[in-house]
Amino acid sequence: MAKISQRFSQTVAPTGTTFVVGILDTDICGPSQPRVMGVRGEMVHNSGSGWSPVYVTDNLSLMSIGFLLGRPDDAVIWRGPKKNGMIKQFLTEVDWGELDYLLIDTPPGTSDEHISAVQYLRATGLTGALVVTTPQEVSLLDVRKELQFCEKLNVPVIGVIENMSLFVCPNCKTRSEIFPATTGGAAQMCKDLSVPMLGSLPLDPILARCCDDGRDFLAELPASPAVTALKDIVDSQ
């Protein structure tokens, strides 16, 4: 239900505190976390206590079907029940160790991956959903359904983050709404539905480049307005 720079909580959120965070990539047919987190090509190992996730840093681990494919381009042509089985295995057979947070990255939608994650974790208790959108109505249309999903399944909504809000020309500094907020964007939606609006992130091509290369955006470009916006979101929590 959320795509956000997952290294963020680990790197800038705590002042003095270090959290131990696990990331579960439930996008079974399109796993991108291994690349984004800079650990593609790593292998997961199976020990007596289950599968070991891949450690991005000492306190940040990741599990994704991407680690189980023979080749990175291999298609996973699976219907829902097989995807659900895999998600259940990730939740029950991965030796995550002691975690402060398990971040579950889902594809968009309100179907198998989402229902399964909520159902399998029902007994444990979910902290909540962090919902990411872009400003256009065609995106908000889907996100409103995801918010209704949360309401129906009693998943608290931590808040909404608007991504790709603006683009500032690197040459003349003109601000362009590449994906125009024709119906008021995430802010208006949050107001209408009484859910917290956490903040807006501007488009930064270097962020996209870091995701592709698995590099740490915060280290690469700490002065980017996107980093400032992310920090503001974290500080507000």
Next chain:
Amino acid sequence: MAKISQRFSQTVAPTGTTFVVGILDTDICGPSQPRVMGVRGEMVHNSGSGWSPVYVTDNLSLMSIGFLLGRPDDAVIWRGPKKNGMIKQFLTEVDWGELDYLLIDTPPGTSDEHISAVQYLRATGLTGALVVTTPQEVSLLDVRKELQFCEKLNVPVIGVIENMSLFVCPNCKTRSEIFPATTGGAAQMCKDLSVPMLGSLPLDPILARCCDDGRDFLAELPASPAVTALKDIVDSQ
């Protein structure tokens, strides 16, 4: 497997010829076609010969679960089998009439919607898949899997279109790669996998605006470089 301005074939493709085109929106949990095509709020009717699709123009019809929802924001919280049942119904119980083309718009991935569409239409024969990507590697990573899906299920690939390739600043005309092609973009992928590269579409905020408002982009901004790029793709076929 494809998102493209669907009015296009009808409006500019033929010189003198008029095709009759149906669009089936198989994005059951996030149907956006009714809004994009400017027919949201329309109702589908059930007659003796099945459901009637909604007519966008005389020769362009659309069927989407969006027409069946009580309210546009209603979530469809369905697992795979229910989604498959709906897709089957759309293919067997909609009175499409005589069509030259049925365009099936799918969400990203290689799962229920895609397997079902191919399986249910196997006997009829599929012309092929039109695959749309953005230039970044995190997008190409998924698209390579979709191309492998086509190969494994014997679906011919008509070609790949790269969307959101460039942004030209409206003020100073600086060209920015907002989603940088860090691994060579769609062109390099098509070369590697020997599939046709049909063309690249630049980002145009007015196109996004037209999608949100259901307005005809070709009529609104015929001089946009995105329209020229689309025309070039059509002319090349």
